[in-house]
Amino acid sequence: MTLADADTWTLPWRGLGLSSNLSTADVPQPYRLLDASPGLFDFVEYSAPLSLDEAKEQASLLPEMWRRRAEVPVLFHPVHLNLWGPELEPASALTALDAHARAVGSPWVGNDVGWWHVGGQPFPGYLYFTPAFNEAALVDCAAHALHVQRHLSMPLVLENPAVLARRGEWHVLDFMARLHQRTGLPLLLDLGHLFSHQLSAGLPLEAGLDGFPLDKVVEIHIAGGVVTRRGSRKFYVDDHTQPVREELFALLESLVPRCPSLRAVTFEGDGHPPEVALLSLRRLRKLIPAGERPPLKLPVPRDVTVPPLTGESRPWALYDAGYCAAPPTTVDDVEGTLADQDFRLAVVAEVLDRELPLTRLLLAGTREELAAFTGNAEFRSLYDGIGRSPGQVFSRWAMRRLRERPDEGASAALALEMLLPTLFMRPVPPPGPGQVGLAEDVRPGALPVDLSELVFAARAVRRHLTARAWACGSLEMSGLESLAQVARRPAPGPWHFLARRRGGGHEVLVTPPGLAEWLRTLASRPMPIEEAPPALLAEAQGRGLIRRG
Numbered sequence: 001m002t003l004a005d006a007d008t009w010t011l012p013w014r015g016l017g018l019s020s021n022l023s024t025a026d027v028p029q030p031y032r033l034l035d036a037s038p039g040l041f042d043f044v045e046y047s048a049p050l051s052l053d054e055a056k057e058q059a060s061l062l063p064e065m066w067r068r069r070a071e072v073p074v075l076f077h078p079v080h081l082n083l084w085g086p087e088l089e090p091a092s093a094l095t096a097l098d099a100h101a102r103a104v105g106s107p108w109v110g111n112d113v114g115w116w117h118v119g120g121q122p123f124p125g126y127l128y129f130t131p132a133f134n135e136a137a138l139v140d141c142a143a144h145a146l147h148v149q150r151h152l153s154m155p156l157v158l159e160n161p162a163v164l165a166r167r168g169e170w171h172v173l174d175f176m177a178r179l180h181q182r183t184g185l186p187l188l189l190d191l192g193h194l195f196s197h198q199l200s201a202g203l204p205l206e207a208g209l210d211g212f213p214l215d216k217v218v219e220i221h222i223a224g225g226v227v228t229r230r231g232s233r234k235f236y237v238d239d240h241t242q243p244v245r246e247e248l249f250a251l252l253e254s255l256v257p258r259c260p261s262l263r264a265v266t267f268e269g270d271g272h273p274p275e276v277a278l279l280s281l282r283r284l285r286k287l288i289p290a291g292e293r294p295p296l297k298l299p300v301p302r303d304v305t306v307p308p309l310t311g312e313s314r315p316w317a318l319y320d321a322g323y324c325a326a327p328p329t330t331v332d333d334v335e336g337t338l339a340d341q342d343f344r345l346a347v348v349a350e351v352l353d354r355e356l357p358l359t360r361l362l363l364a365g366t367r368e369e370l371a372a373f374t375g376n377a378e379f380r381s382l383y384d385g386i387g388r389s390p391g392q393v394f395s396r397w398a399m400r401r402l403r404e405r406p407d408e409g410a411s412a413a414l415a416l417e418m419l420l421p422t423l424f425m426r427p428v429p430p431p432g433p434g435q436v437g438l439a440e441d442v443r444p445g446a447l448p449v450d451l452s453e454l455v456f457a458a459r460a461v462r463r464h465l466t467a468r469a470w471a472c473g474s475l476e477m478s479g480l481e482s483l484a485q486v487a488r489r490p491a492p493g494p495w496h497f498l499a500r501r502r503g504g505g506h507e508v509l510v511t512p513p514g515l516a517e518w519l520r521t522l523a524s525r526p527m528p529i530e531e532a533p534p535a536l537l538a539e540a541q542g543r544g545l546i547r548r549g
Contacts, residue, residue: 010298013295020061199233
């Protein structure tokens with residue numbers, strides 16, 4: 001048991017913060033923003049793996065966070081932590097979590113009450129499952145929370161989860177109040193998540209707040225999201241890259257004076273360009289002025305007994321319904337479950353399109369086809385402990401489907417997209433002074449059939465269908481038939497192309513034969529700039545395909 005030796009926890013005032021996934025490639029980059037506008041916010045709340053060693057391997061911004069943590073305090077918000085689900089977190093993972101939080105000086109650890117991963121494999125896009133708000137789920141969530149807290153030397157702060165489907169007889173705030181009573185743990189109120197529940201339930205935004213223990217709230221989250229319709233219902237989709245809605249700014253302004261234990265307000269601005277994040281933070285700064293406030297004393301729970309998981313909250317039933325492995329009628333709220341499926345399928349498609357965009361469009365371009373994949377055994381094997389990626393399990397599903405239906409014409413597309421990562425296993429020599437060589441993120445490749453028309457068609461069809469969807473309000477998926485026709489008529493090869501790493505995936509570049517041949521030469525031997533053909537040099541430079549020594 002790692003609970004603090006003292007009788008109380010001391011929670012310092014943190015003020016206004018900005019969230020980060022600690023990647024130098026993400027925007028906004030908190031430290032650049034703070035350097036450009038000193039005093040804009042007071043701390044950084046970051047998400048990373050539970051283990052500090054793993055975080056150091058994965059989070060490219062962590063070295064700067066580590067150097068500056070004395071001047072810019074941090075809060076650790078792991079989002080790799082199950083607070084519901086069929087199994088408790090391993091003690092070794094929680095020991096690593098505690099060591100991580102203590103090393104960076106995080107005075108508490110907050111996390112959404114949900115099921116985030118299976119054996120360390122997160123659901124695509126970290127799109128967790130929210131429990132039903134009933135007694136069975138309360139028992140299991142309390143067991144998870146108390147189990148985690150037993151291994152922490154700082155408080156675990158419980159965050160209300162995002163909601164699409166209405167499940168259980170309680171309001172989300174009633175559920176969180178009961179969870180606080182069962183565990184004695186403080187609360188984190190996420191305003192967008194609250195909005196999601198109220199819309200799904202058809203309630204006013206402030207419904208349920210009067211009886212909620214606002215005096216136990218130590219942190220508030222505010223972030224962007226989108227309100228959409230499905231059938232007769234409205235749903236709030238929690239998407240931090242979107243603008244913050246006016247309703248949430250107004251709700252925050254009304255709640256700040258009603259939360260006497262509040263220690264921090266975090267703007268989850270993931271994906272906002274710095275100039276846009278600046279506007280939101282300046283507005284929030286007026287509500288959360290800079291300056292110190294007295295610390296908060298919280299009692300440390302003693303004699304913590306972790307009740308056993310009952311399994312009666314049925315997490316795998318929600319998984320099956322959410323990923324189309326079972327009809328939505330197997331759980332409460334069919335319309336809400338369909339909205340949840342829409343969101344999950346969109347995230348799966350986005351993840352797959354980083355690795356296999358051609359194959360995904362050809363074999364799982366429609367909702368029905370994508371649901372056939374997520375509802376199948378191959379997708380479920382993502383959680384068998386072997387460590388496969390969504391793209392790898394999709395490749396297995398695609399190969400099986402192509403064996404069963406060889407006339408679909410996607411075999412060459414799948415072969416191309418499975419080839420792309422292997423091209424980067426071979427390094428290219430860097431150019432010396434006065435030389436020109438292939439760009440570091442570009443590689444040449446070849447196939448026995450020519451897929452240049454398919455690569456072009458995929459972009460053209462996406463653009464056409466998207467433009468029509470904006471105009472008419474619906475996506476006409478029958479337009480994908482033209483792409484299927486092109487896939488069934490590859491030209492004879494050999495075909496030489498270029499691959500470029502981009503956005504966590506690979507982009508296929510079709511180039512004229514002369515340029516492709518010259519770039520293949522550079523991949524093995526840089527050449528003096530004066531020997532480079534001027535026309536090819538100019539085109540390659542303009543497309544970012546080469547680098548100078």
